[in-house]
Amino acid sequence: MEHNEKDLAEFERKLRLALQHREAPLGLKQRVLAQSRSRARERKLAQHGHRWVVQRIAASVVLAAIFGGLAAYRQVEERRKGEQAREQVLTALRITNRTLDRVNARLAENGR
Amino acid sequence: MREPLQWRESSRQTGQWQPDFEALVDEHQSMVFSLAWRMTGDRGLAEELAQDVLLELDRSLGKMKSADHVRFWLRQVTMHRSADALRRRRANAASLGTDLWEELEERHVLVEPFEMDEDSPLGRRIEELLAGLPESQRAALVLRYQEDMTPEEIAVTTKAPVATVKSHLQRGLKLLRIRAGQTLKEYVRGA
Numbered sequence: 001m002e003h004n005e006k007d008l009a010e011f012e013r014k015l016r017l018a019l020q021h022r023e024a025p026l027g028l029k030q031r032v033l034a035q036s037r038s039r040a041r042e043r044k045l046a047q048h049g050h051r052w053v054v055q056r057i058a059a060s061v062v063l064a065a066i067f068g069g070l071a072a073y074r075q076v077e078e079r080r081k082g083e084q085a086r087e088q089v090l091t092a093l094r095i096t097n098r099t100l101d102r103v104n105a106r107l108a109e110n111g112r
Numbered sequence: 113m114r115e116p117l118q119w120r121e122s123s124r125q126t127g128q129w130q131p132d133f134e135a136l137v138d139e140h141q142s143m144v145f146s147l148a149w150r151m152t153g154d155r156g157l158a159e160e161l162a163q164d165v166l167l168e169l170d171r172s173l174g175k176m177k178s179a180d181h182v183r184f185w186l187r188q189v190t191m192h193r194s195a196d197a198l199r200r201r202r203a204n205a206a207s208l209g210t211d212l213w214e215e216l217e218e219r220h221v222l223v224e225p226f227e228m229d230e231d232s233p234l235g236r237r238i239e240e241l242l243a244g245l246p247e248s249q250r251a252a253l254v255l256r257y258q259e260d261m262t263p264e265e266i267a268v269t270t271k272a273p274v275a276t277v278k279s280h281l282q283r284g285l286k287l288l289r290i291r292a293g294q295t296l297k298e299y300v301r302g303a
């Protein structure tokens with residue numbers, strides 16, 4: 001029994017020795033690192049490309065907002081100026097109307 | 113198992129483990145390659161698998177929490193990938209009508225034996241004999257005797273119950289001893 005256990009222990013020892021790590025093939029590490037770097041570069045490029053698209057969209061939105069704002073401002077300004085001109089014309093018409101009323105009144109007095 | 117110095121230092125300084133991929137490849141490439149080779153019995157395939165597993169580690173580096181986590185992850189992924197590769201090869205062999213084990217035996221005869229003990233015929237043949245064992249027994253034995261893992265750790269890695277792992281270890285060891293004994297007798301007769 002004890003002999004058998006000793007045999008087993010000896011066999012396990014030999015198994016451990018036989019199953020030591022083997023040397024990795026030459027160049028495995030270099031290949032892995034090269035692929036890893038190339039993937040990192042691709043990821044960076046993809047990220048850069050993505051960022052560039054986002055920047056272009058943002059720039060387009062800002063430009064659209066500026067031009068849209070300018071157009072709206074010009075429209076409001078034109079409307080305001082039109083309103084002002086209309087007010088001035090109405091004021092002038094009121095003054096003219098009042099003057100004509102007075103002239104009419106005097107003519108009526110003189111006619112009597 | 114101890115963590116390499118640079119990891120312990122960086123962990124201590126920042127309070128968080130910061131992996132260095134190159135150092136990890138240096139540390140684990142032979143373990144990954146040996147596992148893949150002993151599981152598949154094919155050096156070329158093992159090299160491909162090792163490369164894939166290490167690149168997968170590069171992609172998953174952000175999820176790694178410690179050096180032990182990396183070691184566990186690498187063993188698990190290598191075992192799964194090797195099992196997948198064997199399954200694929202078996203399916204191909206079945207469709208071509210060839211016997212996988214004959215093919216593996218041929219490959220192992222071509223494999224240069226590991227130089228552990230020049231005078232020991234048993235040591236030289238153990239790896240070849242291991243290749244002839246059923247996959248689950250071979251996996252248990254490789255993890256136990258190559259990686260020095262406990263049956264409980266093997267159970268977690270292979271996602272199998274501990275009792276099953278213990279049974280695989282026992283049966284595998286018994287079978288290997290019988291076959292090794294036969295080899296020794298042949299050697300003695302030959303001498």
